[in-house]
Amino acid sequence: MTLYMIGLGLYDMADITLRGLEAIRNCDVIYLEHYTAVLHTGKEELERFFKKPIILANREMVEVGGGNIVDQARDKDVAFLVVGDPFGATTHADLFLRARKKGVHIEVIHNASIMSAIGVVGLELYKYGKTTSIVFPDENWLPDAPYHAIKRNQEAGMHTLCLLDIKVAEPSKEDLLKGIDKPQPPRFMTVQQGLDVLKQLEEKHGLGVIGDDTIIVGVARLGGVNDIPLVRSGTIKQLMDVDFGEPMHSIIIPSPELHHVEEEMVEQWCAGEECVEEKEAKRKK
Amino acid sequence: MTLYMIGLGLYDMADITLRGLEAIRNCDVIYLEHYTAVLHTGKEELERFFKKPIILANREMVEVGGGNIVDQARDKDVAFLVVGDPFGATTHADLFLRARKKGVHIEVIHNASIMSAIGVVGLELYKYGKTTSIVFPDENWLPDAPYHAIKRNQEAGMHTLCLLDIKVAEPSKEDLLKGIDKPQPPRFMTVQQGLDVLKQLEEKHGLGVIGDDTIIVGVARLGGVNDIPLVRSGTIKQLMDVDFGEPMHSIIIPSPELHHVEEEMVEQWCAGEECVEEKEAKRKK
Numbered sequence: 001m002t003l004y005m006i007g008l009g010l011y012d013m014a015d016i017t018l019r020g021l022e023a024i025r026n027c028d029v030i031y032l033e034h035y036t037a038v039l040h041t042g043k044e045e046l047e048r049f050f051k052k053p054i055i056l057a058n059r060e061m062v063e064v065g066g067g068n069i070v071d072q073a074r075d076k077d078v079a080f081l082v083v084g085d086p087f088g089a090t091t092h093a094d095l096f097l098r099a100r101k102k103g104v105h106i107e108v109i110h111n112a113s114i115m116s117a118i119g120v121v122g123l124e125l126y127k128y129g130k131t132t133s134i135v136f137p138d139e140n141w142l143p144d145a146p147y148h149a150i151k152r153n154q155e156a157g158m159h160t161l162c163l164l165d166i167k168v169a170e171p172s173k174e175d176l177l178k179g180i181d182k183p184q185p186p187r188f189m190t191v192q193q194g195l196d197v198l199k200q201l202e203e204k205h206g207l208g209v210i211g212d213d214t215i216i217v218g219v220a221r222l223g224g225v226n227d228i229p230l231v232r233s234g235t236i237k238q239l240m241d242v243d244f245g246e247p248m249h250s251i252i253i254p255s256p257e258l259h260h261v262e263e264e265m266v267e268q269w270c271a272g273e274e275c276v277e278e279k280e281a282k283r284k285k
Numbered sequence: 286m287t288l289y290m291i292g293l294g295l296y297d298m299a300d301i302t303l304r305g306l307e308a309i310r311n312c313d314v315i316y317l318e319h320y321t322a323v324l325h326t327g328k329e330e331l332e333r334f335f336k337k338p339i340i341l342a343n344r345e346m347v348e349v350g351g352g353n354i355v356d357q358a359r360d361k362d363v364a365f366l367v368v369g370d371p372f373g374a375t376t377h378a379d380l381f382l383r384a385r386k387k388g389v390h391i392e393v394i395h396n397a398s399i400m401s402a403i404g405v406v407g408l409e410l411y412k413y414g415k416t417t418s419i420v421f422p423d424e425n426w427l428p429d430a431p432y433h434a435i436k437r438n439q440e441a442g443m444h445t446l447c448l449l450d451i452k453v454a455e456p457s458k459e460d461l462l463k464g465i466d467k468p469q470p471p472r473f474m475t476v477q478q479g480l481d482v483l484k485q486l487e488e489k490h491g492l493g494v495i496g497d498d499t500i501i502v503g504v505a506r507l508g509g510v511n512d513i514p515l516v517r518s519g520t521i522k523q524l525m526d527v528d529f530g531e532p533m534h535s536i537i538i539p540s541p542e543l544h545h546v547e548e549e550m551v552e553q554w555c556a557g558e559e560c561v562e563e564k565e566a567k568r569k570k
Contacts, residue, residue: 007397009302009395009396010395013303014302014303014304014307015302015303015304015395016302016303017294017299017300017301017302017303017396017397018298018299018300018301018302018303018306019299019300019510021303022299084401085397085401085402085404086405087401087402087404087405087406087407087410088401088404088410089410089411091404091407091409091410091546093407093409093546093547093550094546096407096550097407097546097549097550097553100553107510107511108405109510110294110295110300110397110401110402110405110507110508111294111302111396111397112292112302112370112395112396112397112398112401113397113398113401113404113410115400115401115404115410115411116369116370116372116373116395116397116398116400116401117370117372117395119370119372119373119376119398119400120371120372120393120395121372122372122376122378122381122382124376124378125372125373125374125376125398125400125416126374126400126415126416126417126418126448127415127416128413128415129414129415129441129443130411130412130413130414130441130443131410131411131412132411133411152441156414156415156437156441158414158415163411222395223395225304225392225394226392261378261379261382262378264382265378265381265382268382268385
């Protein structure tokens, strides 16, 4: 029997591939990975569409209790559904290896991931450096990794994709300390919240990696059609005033050196009239 | 009317998304971009499946004559199909901008790209640096770019994806010089040919970026299921002896610093028994 690791694509159930859909409909058990990204189609609607019940899989079920998923795949066809691609922004290599070790046959069915769909913004995909994640800081913890990743990419002439934190069905720290495992409502970091973290990091380190006049690109709901996705470029100052709406959001810090087609692409998403001028002004500095 | 830029995914017609399929079936004119990648489903089979005639678009039609595609989209729904994602390994930003300038409405429908599907190998996708392309050299021309890209990525602890050249329906240089525009049979660079270019570059520059004992990963036909895709890891010396079969192939040069899950993933694709030992030996040097 087989463990199918199937990408659902980025926006809703219409993003499934024919290969993925066929596999799901032939599987006996369906898990939906539910903690690193969400689809704009709810569980019930997906169940009607796939004509199968779906088990929502949280981090514990996949990363710790992944054994259950793997064990079931020894005598049943099991689908493990992942928003985006199963080896995209989050690599489910760990589950893959555990399945391999137990001799379970695995099929991976790919789909669009934020890691490649981000190309639609018009910054050449091959020029992206290491991707970084900005997580919700708390009063005692401000992770530095994004700051250093952006700095290193800038120095090497590479763009940086910043993935923004998502908390689905996680208990609060206060509850955890009391031994209560009660899931909180989902939280998705916005472009503004992400920029705020970057500004705090700049204040802390002071290496001039970003400033109010740094040109960045914010994106929301990539993969949707018509007016659903939103891409806006501008200075950090300008983008702090843009409401990017519903999740999920991401931020791109473009390389300081852009090809003219990249420049044109970035400029068309301009959030304010002053965008191009400010950029010119910055260039002359 | 609308210009639909639609990703077909990586392997064959079953990789289309439901959203993409619906758009194609509603379009009046269908172009298939035919010079940066190919699907394992032929034109006739795709035409039967989509129930529409397909126009094969070469580089000239898209990059120079793209005006025709754009002009048609002013009063018809036009689909522009791209293997992988329309903004993946090749960014069709140029066509996008020309359509925008003429006021044509554009919808992008994403799909799996080699740029994200490569994650299946088990090297963390977020740790890839700039992607590079290895092109067929000729007697007078050995492009240096891949060598420097790998070097820079290695220094920054990043993996390098090397895309391998493809020549579809291009005339030979000899014919071109004689003014004859006769398409040659398609050529796809193999893993071995790609490694051979890298070895030549190492010989030329001598900076110790790669050597016979460098561990690399070769992949072929990503996106296919069952026994179709092939992933093999090993030293360059070992992989020179592996027949990767049908196109398309790619090469990954892993970062010198791997996480233990990455190591385990790479080792499972090992082409020879000595793989792990050689790596250990190299590490001790």
